Amino acid sequence: MKYNSKTKTVVMTSILLCLLGFFIQSHAVRLSGSCPTSHTMDMSGMATNNNAIKSVGKLAEAQCSNCHGIDGNGVNASDDVPNLAGQEFMYLCAWLSECRKRGNKCEGHEDIAAHLSDHDIVGLAMFYTHSPSKW
Known part of the structure; x- marks a missing residue:
């Protein structure tokens, strides 16, 4: 042609x-913002490691599900609470990392983010990135 x-x-x-x-x-x-330094960790095996998936799933349920829903798709569609399922990995990772640094200026997430390790932040970001979005 x-x-x-x-x-x-x-x-x-x-x-x-x-x-x-x-x-x-x-x-x-x-x-x-960026992911914590642990973003260089080998997370490639997480998809096949049932213990890692269960651990991050329990953390997500304990820390995030009250507002964002068990599957990350929100508690109900009319809420102003954003859905986490299907979000970009770097966005979630950077947001949680910055939230941890900023302390009380983080839209109600300061108590949660303050207790998250680098590994937790990367794991939660991966968990929600690979969760299917309903919206």
Whole structure:
């Protein structure tokens, strides 16, 4: 198939804009917060490790389910409480990490976040990222 130079320019510009968008998005996450240093932990086996899944599931149920629901899809659809299921890993990880740092300026999460370890934050972020969203 033959393309003229105008078509090639449009395609190349579109590709460059997409790449720029990905760069800006990842840069914004780095500026606003990031996962704790334990994000380099080997979490790849978590999906097959039943004990790790149960442990994080129990933590999610104990700490998050009252407001965000057992499966992370909220208690009811009319709430202003955000759904955690299906959220981006880096977003959840960075938000919990920053919440832990900010203390009492964290929309009611200060008591929960203060007691989370780096491993807990990464585990919860992975748990909810891989939970199916109903909305």
